[in-house]
Amino acid sequence: MLRLENLSFEVNDEKGEKGIIKDISLTVDDGKFVVITGPNGGGKSTTAKLIMGIEHPTGGKIWFDGEDITEKSITDRAKMGISFAFQQPVRFKGVQVIDLLRLASGKKLTVSEACQYLSEVGLCAKDYINREVNSSLSGGELKRIEIATILARGAKLSVFDEPEAGIDLWSFQNLIQVFERMRQNTKGSILIISHQERILNIADEIIVIADGKIVNQGTRDEIMPKIMGTASAVDACFGFLDSVQ
Numbered sequence: 001m002l003r004l005e006n007l008s009f010e011v012n013d014e015k016g017e018k019g020i021i022k023d024i025s026l027t028v029d030d031g032k033f034v035v036i037t038g039p040n041g042g043g044k045s046t047t048a049k050l051i052m053g054i055e056h057p058t059g060g061k062i063w064f065d066g067e068d069i070t071e072k073s074i075t076d077r078a079k080m081g082i083s084f085a086f087q088q089p090v091r092f093k094g095v096q097v098i099d100l101l102r103l104a105s106g107k108k109l110t111v112s113e114a115c116q117y118l119s120e121v122g123l124c125a126k127d128y129i130n131r132e133v134n135s136s137l138s139g140g141e142l143k144r145i146e147i148a149t150i151l152a153r154g155a156k157l158s159v160f161d162e163p164e165a166g167i168d169l170w171s172f173q174n175l176i177q178v179f180e181r182m183r184q185n186t187k188g189s190i191l192i193i194s195h196q197e198r199i200l201n202i203a204d205e206i207i208v209i210a211d212g213k214i215v216n217q218g219t220r221d222e223i224m225p226k227i228m229g230t231a232s233a234v235d236a237c238f239g240f241l242d243s244v245q
């Protein structure tokens with residue numbers, strides 16, 4: 001289980017101190033599929049970076065499986081079972097797709113096992129298994145390869161930052177199926193940052209973050225009507241903020 005306790009993140013820019021994350025507390029229970037949504041610049045990616053240890057909070061604590069991981073490094077958190085897919089996946093020169101999948105799974109996957117993961121993310125496995133992970137791959141292909149590595153890793157907590165970014169509509173349909181399968185098969189929990197209604201629709205819980213704060217959270221059935229009552233999730237967040245000002 002992941003728990004953020006009164007988490008804050010402040011930065012210093014030319015205008016002085018600026019609160020990016022303001023006293024956020026949330027829990028992702030084991031086996032849950034949780035989606036964080038909200039307007040651009042609200043603090044969603046920063047929250048993901050704090051969970052991974054890429055950024056460090058200026059206040060509050062992060063707990064994972066009962067252990068305080070606030071001061072732990074990215075590597076230690078990964079070893080504890082937290083994995084992360086970036087908005088812009090990393091490219092590795094000289095490394096083939098199969099190497100990446102083997103690295104992720106931590107064992108010597110057979111070619112057919114590795115192909116299975118690629119098929120799950122909608123890639124024709126034989127065309128990709130020996131491709132080098134370099135700039136010859138498109139952004140959408142890279143994204144899907146990265147999701148395949150997360151499937152291979154089978155982490156306790158998988159965090160995805162806007163997995164839909166850079167993926168065409170055709171592949172998006174496939175991506176939804178990947179997440180639906182993950183939701184059914186994984187024993188771990190999944191935390192996805194997304195603006196997509198189709199992804200929100202398969203969530204167990206939805207958390208809306210705007211202006212660095214949680215402005216709404218609850219089950220999909222509780223939150224979706226509030227979000228869909230207006231033109232978009234973004235409008236819903238601003239509407240909520242207007243109502244409390």
Ligand SMILES: Nc1ncnc2c1ncn2[C@@H]1O[C@H](COP(=O)(O)OP(=O)(O)OP(=O)(O)O)[C@@H](O)[C@H]1O
Pocket residue numbers: 011013020038039040041042043044045046047
């Ligand atoms: N290290 C930093 N220094 C200064 N400002 C930062 C820093 N990190 C994040 N920000 C600012 O904090 C705000 C929140 O950024 P963040 O990337 O978390 O938003 P987001 O909700 O993920 O947005 P999007 O939906 O556009 O991806 C933005 O205004 C961003 O410019």
